[in-house]
Amino acid sequence: MSVAPRISVEEALAIESRLEITRPKVRTHPIPTGQEKLLGDVYLRDIVKNIKDGQKGGGSPERTLLVIGKAGTGKSFALQHQFRQIPEFQPRRNESNELKTPLISFEADRPCGAISLGNGILKAMGFPYNPDERKPGRLFETVKALLVERGVLVLHLDEAQHMFRHKTDDAVQEVQDRLKSLQQIPNWPLHIICSGVDELSKLTGTEDEQLGRRARVMRYERLNFPGDKAEVAKVLTTTAELCDLRIPTELLEDDFLGRLVQSSKGGFGRICSAVQQACFRAIELGRSEVTKADFSRNYQRKYGCLPADNIFEVKNWQGIEPRFALADITPPKKKR
Template identity: 45%
Template sequence: MVTLNIEHDTNGDNRPDVYDYIENPGDKMLTEMLQELIDNVELCRRGIGSRRRALFLMGGSGTGKSTALLHHFRRMPEFQPRVNEYGETVRPLLSLEAPKPCGTKDFAVAILDAIGVPSKARQTEGELYATVKTQFRERGIIFLHVDEAQHLRRHSSSQAILDVQDRIKTLMQIADWPLHMIFSGVPDLADLLKGGDGQVKNRSLIMRFVPLKLPKDRADIQRVLTDIVEGKCGLMLPEELRTDDFLGRLCWANNGSFGEIVKAVQAACFLAMSKGKDTVDLRAFAFNYSRTSGCLPSDNIYTAARWSEIDPDNSVADLWTPEKKGRK
């Protein structure tokens, strides 16, 4: 079981750090949606809240959704631990990673494990969820974040999905307790929103983290490159890395995934600094890509003439075992 430790960001000397958070293009909308959940908690306590008590955040691997969530959890005070009137520390946010596989009973056990409450194998699913609800109230947990939430989709059958939806719905309807839920995961997570007469979808806010593309997202890719190379690493950025051609290669090599683009720029900077250089160049990106993709030299997206015709997902396709043909 993986749980996340949420604390305020600190940078006491105010110096730029290479691992400082890089603003994601989806941050503005994400902030607005999280604030909507926060505001709705207070409205629910007054009996006038919206029934939309869940946020589904979906995007491909490496798009930066989990990093963005963690950043905002640390930044927004409503998610932070506080001391109540009895001197007890209350942690309003419980953040966990869904195990795999994760049936509805597994989900309840995972929540209790994250809280630190032991469960018994002989407990029924109903008993487990009753304990979960009691623990939420007693511990003051009003936000539940489930990462890798697509694991809740253990089976693709409509009945299996309906079972998960029923459990999610019951958690959003705890008597006299305004629990709000945040689910993050890959696009398969969207299956939990289909069918069931919209019982989960109609109670949710939904946001996509989509891949970046040129020319639409040129400014965001350029910002990441400049911020990391010049601002955080103090290196020089040559003109050849400011061109649309290079930005296109950078985006294409990383499937447009924001988080992977950030990592690629950081890795190129680390390589340059390890060599004692004051400039990051194309060779650093090409070298790192060859090591992480295993591509043939002719298929290196940073150096190939017709790079847009290369599929980075097929970088080792020439080594794949051929499928055996059936006997005739």
């Protein structure tokens, strides 16, 4: 086992100062993928076009977009990045110096009921959260009025699958009805973007004309190997460059890229996080190069796996599933 070289107090302080600057810079730096380009150039631009058509009285009734993908695929980060790239979505002051906010975005409570949805929208617009309000009808009349007053034309609800985390079908239907009612504001072409995991697909099976059949759906897929190896390599090179680190040739070879995809279950967001953490570790140790050992150590720390189950160490890594890393100590399920 290699031992990290001793560093002086001054060197340690310099490293920590460097990391304090590097970590936020790296974590907020976008690395657009083909999927994100499709999201921004097609789906979101279509929303912009339809809003303009709607303001002229000729918009399409398809005013809901569902972005559905597994956890860790990077869909939320991609949406936020693309929102910032679209001029029509940016806050502005009108000729009367009134603040207009064309887009608001927030994460749904779990579970997301009608009251929490209404209050979440108010909070996203900068108004007080009112947990004591128990009359959804009155709450949503206020929400509708303020959406128009603030000029909100796009409402983004992240983790929208929480709308289905209720004990009764009536509760699920109520929150969907309230969400649908927001698209019934006269002469106001509000568009709704819901992002979440696979459970959100239930919304497309509803008979409701506005939320189900009038929705467009974008699948946010996991990356696969070797098909997406170029995008995985781009994460490595971009992150290392931001961290001012070198990358050894072996980390850009197929064997390592395949291990990285497997260890992250193909989730783009997880791949980015794994590369970031490895680079941060290299900096912490005072090195100028990120290595396979950094990934191996972080994988073991994350999953608690045995050496024989470490994707970055074993020869036959293709059959290893990270979720089974603790299978040797997990108690068997009791028979009913």
